[in-house]
Amino acid sequence: MTKWSLRCEECSREWSLDVSFDLSDxxxxxxxxxxxxxxxxxxxxGKVED
Ligand SMILES: [Zn+2]
Known part of the structure; x- marks a missing residue:
């Protein structure tokens, strides 16, 4: 699992998501x-580094 940092375009909330696939594309x-x-x-x- 890789943690990715996301930001909602509507409310600007930043949070991280664990997914098993690569979001870099x-x-x-x-x-x-x-x-x-x-x-x-x-x-x-981007990726969240632990
Ligand atoms: Zn939002």
Missing amino acids: FKKLYYYCRKCRKNTYHIIL
């Missing part, structure tokens, strides 16, 4: 935002 990810309570576009900020 994507610029944006359409995903559920818990603050907006709907699917929104997220900017992929």
